[in-house]
Amino acid sequence: MxxxxxxxxxxxxxxxxxxxxxxxxxxxxxxxxxxxxxxxxxxxxxxxxxxxxxxxxxxxxxxxxxxxxxxxxxxxxxxxxxxxxxxxxxxxxxxxxxxxxxxxxxxxxxxxxxxxxxxxxxxxxERPALISILPTMQGERSVMLDLGANINCSAENLYQFALMGTIFAENCLGLVYPRIALLNIGIEEIKGNKLIKDTAEILKQKTTLNYIGFIEGDSLLNGKADIIVHDGFVGNIALKTIEGVIKNMISLFKGDSSVNKTNHICKSIFGKLMKNLFLKGSYQRLKNINPDQYNGASLIxxxxxxxxxxxxxxxxxxxxxxxxxxxxxxxxxxxxxxxxxxxx
Amino acid sequence: MxxxxxxxxxxxxxxxxxxxxxxxxxxxxxxxxxxxxxxxxxxxxxxxxxxxxxxxxxxxxxxxxxxxxxxxxxxxxxxxxxxxxxxxxxxxxxxxxxxxxxxxxxxxxxxxxxxxxxxxxxxxxERPALISILPTMQGERSVMLDLGANINCSAENLYQFALMGTIFAENCLGLVYPRIALLNIGIEEIKGNKLIKDTAEILKQKTTLNYIGFIEGDSLLNGKADIIVHDGFVGNIALKTIEGVIKNMISLFKGDSSVNKTNHICKSIFGKLMKNLFLKGSYQRLKNINPDQYNGASLIxxxxxxxxxxxxxxxxxxxxxxxxxxxxxxxxxxxxxxxxxxxx
Missing domain, CATH: 3.40.718.10 (Isopropylmalate Dehydrogenase)
Structure with missing residues (x-):
């Protein structure tokens, strides 16, 4: 390097x-x-x-x-x-x-x-934005922006976020013609507020960008899009919500009281082996989407x-x-x- | 009954x-x-x-x-x-x-x-709203509204959501003087857009309601508030994001490949016992926050x-x-x- x-x-x-x-x-x-x-x-x-x-x-x-x-x-x-x-x-x-x-x-x-x-x-x-890498359930990565730099945005701002996200995804994630989606409350064209609809119109006309439509909150980790675009208010709420739920789930897993209850069984070597075998797989995969690994939000x-x-x-x-x-x-x-x- | x-x-x-x-x-x-x-x-x-x-x-x-x-x-x-x-x-x-x-x-x-x-x-x-019960990590319940009935809201609308949420929480969750928070991008008073700041001003003056301030996306499941208030756009994104992450985590857990890998060990009775002991605790608690149990969103x-x-x-x-x-x-x-x- x-x-x-x-x-x-x-x-x-x-x-x-x-x-x-x-x-x-x-x-x-x-x-x-x-x-x-x-x-x-x-x-x-x-x-x-x-x-x-x-x-x-x-x-x-x-x-x-x-x-x-x-x-x-x-x-x-x-x-x-x-x-x-x-x-x-x-x-x-x-x-x-x-x-x-x-x-x-x-x-x-x-x-x-x-x-x-x-x-x-x-x-x-016009407006620099906060961008972050997001893990997907398929073990791949996508990016989200803006995450809080701009609370009130215009459609032109969101278009520039899509453009910057594309360049980031191409160069930092190695993606080719990465898919852009707008975070919205439904995937149908009629859904959303004026900002989202106006941005969609701009993006549809930019054929050099790979705009694929709307994405909902429940698909953010599903790898349906490579670049997820939103204003800073919505993006900040969505990212922190993801982080909070994942951290909560991991703490739930770490603090598994059934593990303590069965400690007397675990004292046998076989018990310890079983514990490692069964827990490692799930925990490892939970760790794969641990927000620690996606800590860097960049001002792009x-x-x-x-x-x-x-x-x-x-x-x-x-x-x-x-x-x-x-x-x-x-x-x-x-x-x-x-x-x-x-x-x- | x-x-x-x-x-x-x-x-x-x-x-x-x-x-x-x-x-x-x-x-x-x-x-x-x-x-x-x-x-x-x-x-x-x-x-x-x-x-x-x-x-x-x-x-x-x-x-x-x-x-x-x-x-x-x-x-x-x-x-x-x-x-x-x-x-x-x-x-x-x-x-x-x-x-x-x-x-x-x-x-x-x-x-x-x-x-x-x-x-x-x-x-x-003025505006009916979609309200839903949300599980907390402490095994308690809170409510969120609006979840998508009203994309554009006034501060007066959000105040009425807080009021309706209070009555819902008192009567359906049995809470006394339930705590109201506004979903925002930070907990400091200076954070947020005009809608959030104006609503905070109204709620501060209503001393019969228990308004406690702002809450961030990463605390939604932490039981810090009993009623979480937001406009329908932000609320829809936040709720669907929670649901999506939890469903993803549960599927990750259910599809635990390490369990399959160790099937030859599990064939022993002891192995099966260990599997049940170790998996049940975590899985049961994951199920406690399974969105299935919080399926009903009500038009209030x-x-x-x-x-x-x-x-x-x-x-x-x-x-x-x-x-x-x-x-x-x-x-x-x-x-x-x-x-x-x-x-x-």
Missing amino acids: TRLTIALDVMGGDIGPRVTIPASIKALENDPDLFLLLFGDRHQIVPLLNNLSSDIRTRLTICHTSHEIKNNQDLSFALRHSKGSSMRLAIEAVQRGEAKACVSAGNTGALMGLSKIILQPLKGI GLNSVVVKSHGSANIDAFSYAIADAALQARQNIPNKILVGLEKY | TRLTIALDVMGGDIGPRVTIPASIKALENDPDLFLLLFGDRHQIVPLLNNLSSDIRTRLTICHTSHEIKNNQDLSFALRHSKGSSMRLAIEAVQRGEAKACVSAGNTGALMGLSKIILQPLKGI GLNSVVVKSHGSANIDAFSYAIADAALQARQNIPNKILVGLEKY
Whole structure:
């Protein structure tokens, strides 16, 4: 892979460096051509860097700042007081070309606001959007956008989301002529509000895009479409609903009380074997659609790659977000969207 | 329980009488004071009534019609050609007082349209809404509305949904001072669109209602609120998303390939025992949040009880919808909403 530097806001997220630093180390271990700039409080970062190999140590750089944007800060306050913060410094490193992408688990509104101001939307893109990869039951992947960057959208906005989603799916998921669907309350043409119907009319006319019609909430994981398009309000509700249900189901499975009840049986070797055989299959497949693996939501439509991790991301999830940013940067998604605006 | 008659459109749904008739028999078996009027094609119904006890046989009445509204019919066509259809006859039986409630798995738009025209909204209710019971991870129940009856809503509409949801939760779920939340893209006051913010302002002033703030999509099953309020577009997407994810997870569990792989081990009695012990606990709890048990979405805010079953409902699910209609009719929910409009 090509050598690549990513700027991280390591102070963001519910836990901060105790998650983001081990996740950074994991990402560096998994990607030998990756370099990381760690923006945050060195007093919190350094104690977490014990026992590193010299290879890993040389590929990370601590960029100290004790200032951070808090998660619960009001957006306008956060933006006014952002100067010198770990998040803003990480974005500015991308602006100066010192890094090709930025990752943060911090305040979503601030990350979107600062990214738009500092990195600027691509020429021709009216509204950058939050996009995320979604697992399907068939073990494949689709993408959803917008996930909350734009609460009120026009049909033209949704059309541009479909276009950006197509380029993302082609380049990051390797799909050819990926299928676009609009999230709606029914699949019949007469269903939906004016926004959805107007967008459908635009998409039908763009024959270079593979628009296939409407999709309902109960089919989001069924692989019926590769790109699922909606405004940021509906998309945020749908994605969080998926995540919540899956997390609940996994916790239900993990906390299986019947396993405890049968512990006296499990003490036999045979019991343990059976437990592993029966539980592993289902659990493994549940884990395949674990949202941790789909943690990186990206702000697409800017001049550079910006990935927003969940605030509640664990180490694995934050390292996936870094890997996601690396893939987008290496694929040069922003430039491909610029080309796509001409092509489609 | 009090003696009660319900009118059923047995032709509706993806399968029709082969689901609705066995479901009707099941509902009669479970509720000895229930009487059913079965509206539909006697040639399809009669062969499904073999071997009934005389008690069950006397509590069901076939009301023959060979006309039915198809699921895929355009709404205005369906309404224009509804005369004499199984759905319309069932609603008209309620209008004439021959039945206290109506249940159909047919065309949702037609059921809502005909119900509103024939049964009429309650005096003071601007928009009837679709409401459904939602399971929580704690084994309790909450309600969601609107689920698709009203795509474009005002803040006043959402306030009335909160009021109707409160009365439904108090009477059908037995809750005291149930907690109301608005579905939004964040829990902070600054989050959301104008509709959500305006509705929050109205609800804050109604101190007789227990408004607790915003809820996000990932908390819908977590029992944080008893009544979750949203417009019909967002609610339809959220509910279908929940249903789709749960169905997918259950199918993942049912189709556990590791169980097949270990079949040679299972042939021992001990193996079978282990399989049952380990699988039953998780599967039982998955079934506890199986959408089948929460099949009945009700059109609330009319002068009579109308329950819409899923088109894809199986026998269990359709019989739950009948039981749900019976509960609402016995609680006289429409009258309690009328009283509530004065009280709150």
